Amino acid sequence: MEIINFIIFIILAGVILSSALVAVFAQNIVYSILGAVVSFMSIAGIFFTLNADFVGIAQIFVYGVGVSILLAFAIMFTAKEQEKVLYLANAGRIFLGLVFVSALFFSISCFIAPSSIKSNQGVFLTKDPTVSQIALLQNNGTSKIIGKRLFCDYVLPFELLSVLLLAGIVGAGYLAGKEK
Amino acid sequence: MFEIGLIHYILLATALFCIGLLSVIVSKHLIRVLIGIEFMLNAVNINLIAFSNYLDLGKLDGNVMALFVMAIGVCELALGLAILILIFRRTQSVNADEQNSFRG
Numbered sequence: 001m002e003i004i005n006f007i008i009f010i011i012l013a014g015v016i017l018s019s020a021l022v023a024v025f026a027q028n029i030v031y032s033i034l035g036a037v038v039s040f041m042s043i044a045g046i047f048f049t050l051n052a053d054f055v056g057i058a059q060i061f062v063y064g065v066g067v068s069i070l071l072a073f074a075i076m077f078t079a080k081e082q083e084k085v086l087y088l089a090n091a092g093r094i095f096l097g098l099v100f101v102s103a104l105f106f107s108i109s110c111f112i113a114p115s116s117i118k119s120n121q122g123v124f125l126t127k128d129p130t131v132s133q134i135a136l137l138q139n140n141g142t143s144k145i146i147g148k149r150l151f152c153d154y155v156l157p158f159e160l161l162s163v164l165l166l167a168g169i170v171g172a173g174y175l176a177g178k179e180k
Numbered sequence: 181m182f183e184i185g186l187i188h189y190i191l192l193a194t195a196l197f198c199i200g201l202l203s204v205i206v207s208k209h210l211i212r213v214l215i216g217i218e219f220m221l222n223a224v225n226i227n228l229i230a231f232s233n234y235l236d237l238g239k240l241d242g243n244v245m246a247l248f249v250m251a252i253g254v255c256e257l258a259l260g261l262a263i264l265i266l267i268f269r270r271t272q273s274v275n276a277d278e279q280n281s282f283r284g
Binding site for chain 2: 006
């Protein structure tokens with residue numbers, strides 16, 4: 001059972017990271033958006049392996065469908081330039097970016113490296129979810145608990161978020177719909 | 181050896197965050213910059229869900245926070261694409277290096 005989880009995690013992580021690299025370094029912008037959508041879908045798979053089914057389905061709805069359609073329309077509106085001109089920045093900036101990003105990655109990795117995968121050791125004092133908790137979440141689903149949390153404890157951020165979404169819709173429509 | 185723990189998910193999220201940051205730094209196309217920002221937000225979501233699974237399973241605070249982050253990220257993407265279309269209409273270009281003046 002452990003090795004099945006391991007194999008699934010490795011496959012999902014490989015798909016996420018490779019398609020994200022495709023999204024960054026692809027020559028054509030359409031391939032770039034395709035790689036981004038594949039990466040978002042695989043992130044939904046990672047959410048499913050972490051017992052978060054509601055957030056995983058929301059990820060598929062929001063990112064796999066909505067964001068991809070939004071990005072596709074955006075490149076249809078702006079698909080006039082040759083993609084080769086807009087490919088990457090100059091070599092100095094690429095070198096600087098690679099150095100900076102790899103330094104960030106290795107510093108974070110060295111910080112969390114002492115934390116073992118065993119529980120209650122290292123930097124993060126974690127406790128693994130018990131079998132009964134996992135069975136409860138996988139049988140009942142997480143949406144009931146999330147709904148209770150969202151409308152009891154987090155109701156003020158929820159309402160503020162609805163105001164933010166309204167402002168976003170109005171602002172985007174005003175900005176993009178205005179003819180000069 | 182073949183045991184999956186919290187550290188694997190944190191490493192995955194770190195790598196995804198770094199790829200998003202690389203995309204923001206390196207690319208010249210404005211849509212790629214926005215995709216990089218979305219990658220960074222998704223890495224944050226992976227971290228939130230992983231800590232929610234390994235620290236407070238049953239209360240699901242991290243899942244609620246991930247839903248908030250997701251909504252804010254999509255709102256930001258919609259506004260960014262609206263600004264991109266406005267920039268393209270004004271300057272006929274989506275090159276990030278040429279946009280140094282919004283006064284037209």
